[in-house]
Amino acid sequence: MSEEPKTPRSRLEPEPVSRRDVLGLMSLWAAASAMFFALVGMLRLPKAAVLSSPSKRFRVSLPQTLAAGEAFTPVGRNVAVYRDEQGVYAISRVCTHLGCIVKPTAEGFECPCHGSRYDRDGVVTKGPAPRPLEWLAVKEQGGALYVDEGASVAAGTKVKV
Amino acid sequence: MSVGTEEKIEQRGSALHEFWQNLKSTPKSFLDTAFRGGAPKTDRTRSTFVFGNVFFHLHSVRTHRWSLRWTTTWGLGIATFAAFLITLITGVLLMFYYKPSPDVAYQSIKDIHFVVPTGRFMRNIHRWAGNVMVITVLLHMARAFYTAAYRKPRQFNWLMGMALLVVTLGLSFTGYLLPWDQLAYWAITIGANIAASPQEITNALGITQHFDPGGMQRLILLGSDTVGPEALIRFYLLHVMILPLVLALIVAVHFWRVRKDGGLARPADADRRLGPAKGTYPIFTEQPKKTYQLAAIVRGRTPAVGNGPEGTVPSMPHLFYGELAVLMLTVLICVALALIANAPLKELANPGVPENPAKAPWYFLGLQELVSFSAFMGGIGIPTIVLLGLGLIPYLDRETAGTGEWFGGPGGKKLAWRSVWFGLISVLAIESFVIRFGWLREWFPHIPQLVITAINPGTLLTLAYGAYSVWCVKKYNSTRAGAMALFTCFLCGFVVLTVIGTYFRGPNWVFYWSPADWPGH
Known part of the structure; x- marks a missing residue:
């Protein structure tokens, strides 16, 4: 192993990166990464670990006089509940476009905000809505009916009561 | 104490006398310390007036006559800034009474309308100044575009201007959400769902469970999966703190760049087209007394030592009086609109029934x-x-x-x-x-x-x-x-x-x- 004799560097031929520059750059990078991780830490704050959200499951009692295919809209819930020969079913009234509340009509549903229309099964017939209205889970428990706004089921799912 | 000192005191009068003289002249010496350089009566003191003041020194000491013609700008940028100042002041006043919580927000706006002295007037001005700001920022952008003012070296400032347009629209949007009326509630709902609308793509591709930027944006905006108190306080925070701070920051850069990019854009032969200055202050009344040491670090052509810059006039008073006129005109327009029409307030938010049409x-x-x-x-x-x-x-x-x-x-x-x-x-x-x-x-x-x-x-x-x-x-x-x-x-x-x-x-x-x-x- 033959080693070249090292010549002392002169000030006119400095090292590629001087020692002082390395230390300076390192401190800059340390400061930058500290700031970056501080930012990442701060970004965690806006998303709470537990979200405040009211219960989405509620009890409905359908009126005896409710005709087949007539919408029942429980107060304070954006849901239309129906009863026909095959059973009870619930369709969400939240428009799949931008979340306005659709109005049940004889032909289906219509949205006041951007003009989406749905047929009686919630399938889009007109307007910008990208998806059909959601069908929601209906359950019978101890003789009472419960609808869960948070749980969607396949379209056409009806619960025999 | 030596005898000599006592003699000196004797010469300049008693300390009590001096105290009295100083006290008498305090208002004048206070003004002298606050506004150094004296009254702006010569070109030299007019310059001091500009660069000796933290607010004015964003302007150049001298302004080109081309920039001062109404047809160059129609004062639209200043009008936008004036409208911002008006919303800032009236906004702070409204914050005395507004409460950002769904249960009381609507009632507090009603209080502002019906109970607070001048409350309705201030809210009207706030609302109209916000509208004026949106119009003027759009017109200002059109002005900058149609005069090709975005070109080198002003490219970056065009981007700053675009950022200001976006922030202005953001301020308007977050502002009309706060009353928690029907307009507010459904605007928040629609706005949050627009933020979530990348789901239109991710749903169609079937990857929403794994990659859901839309849902994330909605969650961060609302702070919950439904529109409620968390959402209101977030929009309030955006409206009164985050967006105004961002806007002020970008405005500072925007103004500073106007100056650093060489003032307003003008044709290369602007001086020739304007002809000799008439009816304004002489181009230069005094030879500059400074030596041009800065020339060492200035790029481009050497500064014209000994010659006044052609085609420019002192910013004080020419530019500032123009700006003041635009400010007053903007105030006038906002106040007039506020007297003519009330800021709208719809019914209390109803999460079950959107307005039809919901506009x-x-x-x-x-x-x-x-x-x-x-x-x-x-x-x-x-x-x-x-x-x-x-x-x-x-x-x-x-x-x-x-x-x-x-x-x-x-x-x-x-x-x-x-x-x-x-x-x-x-x-x-x-x-x-x-x-x-x-x-x-x-x-x-x-x-x-x-x-x-x-x-x-x-x-x-x-x-x-x-x-x-x-x-x-x-x-x-x-x-x-x-x-x-x-x-x-x-x-x-x-x-x-x-x-x-x-x-x-x-x-x-x-x-x-x-x-x-x-x-x-």
Whole structure:
């Protein structure tokens, strides 16, 4: 192993990166990464670990006089509940476009905000809505009916009561 | 104490006498310390007046006469800033009474209206100044564009201006959410769902469970999965703290760059066109007394030592009096509007029943029209394309002909008019077609959503404008011509969609010639 004799560097031929520059750059990078991780830490704050959200499951009692295919809209819930020969079913009234509340009509549903229309099964017939209205889970428990706004089921799912 | 000192005191009068003299002259010496340099009566003290004051020194000491002509700017930038100051002051006053919580927000606005002395007046001014700001910021942008003022070295400042446009719209949006009336509630709902609209794409691709940027944005905006107290306090925070701070920061950069980029854009031969200065202060009344040590670090041509800069006049008083006039005019307009019309307040928010039709404020109705074709494209896609297109203009147009002139560059005013016609006819044609015949979803109910997201009236219109702009680049053999075509078309599209959304959309967003034709409920 033959080693070249090292010549002392002169000030006119400095090292590629001087020692002082390395230390300076390192401190800059340390400061930058500290700031970056501080930012990442701060970004965690806006998303709470537990979200405040009211219960989405509620009890409905359908009126005896409710005709087949007539919408029942429980107060304070954006849901239309129906009863026909095959059973009870619930369709969400939240428009799949931008979340306005659709109005049940004889032909289906219509949205006041951007003009989406749905047929009686919630399938889009007109307007910008990208998806059909959601069908929601209906359950019978101890003789009472419960609808869960948070749980969607396949379209056409009806619960025999 | 030596005898000599006592003699000195004797000479200048007693300490008590001196104290009294100092006290008497304190107001004058206070003013001298606050405004160093004395009254702005010579060019020298006029300069000191500008650079010796933290607020004024954002201006250059001298201003080119071209910049001072009303037709150069129409004072639109200053009017925008004036409107911002008005909203700032009235906004702080409103914060005395406003409470950002769904249970009481609406009541506190009612208190401001009916109980607080001058409360309704202040809220009216706040509301109208916000509207004025949106109008003037758009007009200011159009001015900068049509005078080709975005060109080198002002490219970066054009981007800062675009950022200010976005922040201004953000401030307006977050502002009208705060009263928690029907408008507010449904605007938050729609706004948050537009933020979530990338789901239109991720759902169609079936990857929402793994990658859901839309849902994330919605969650961060609302702070919950429903619109409630968390959402209101977030929008409040954005409106009174985050966005104003961002705006103030960018405004500072924007103003500073105006000065550093050499003042307002003007034609190369502006001096010749203006002719000799008449009826203004002499160009230079004194020879400069400073030596030009800075010349060592100045790039470009050497400063003209001993010669006054041509075509400029002292900013004090010429520029400042003009700015003051614009400020007063803006105040006048806002106050007059506030006296004429009350800021609207609808019924208390009802999460079960949206208004029918549920309309945003006028400046978002063009967007609402686009959103009624596709949530993602109208709310995020097309606005992003428009902003990208506008932001690229100064980097693509590197020509020099026509800088600082209205409709400068190849094509000129004729091209602007031609683009107005093209812009109006294409948007009207596409709108009439949709209103008359509907769109893909009505013809093919089972068509995949991605097809509608990609092909809808909004995207077709954008495409038509883009194609026309490229055609203009070719025809006039100039990028500036293409930019002029594009900007004019976007402007026409914005105006027409806004007018349609405002006057011709009724219940269920159906087209009506007049509100008199709306069906009763």
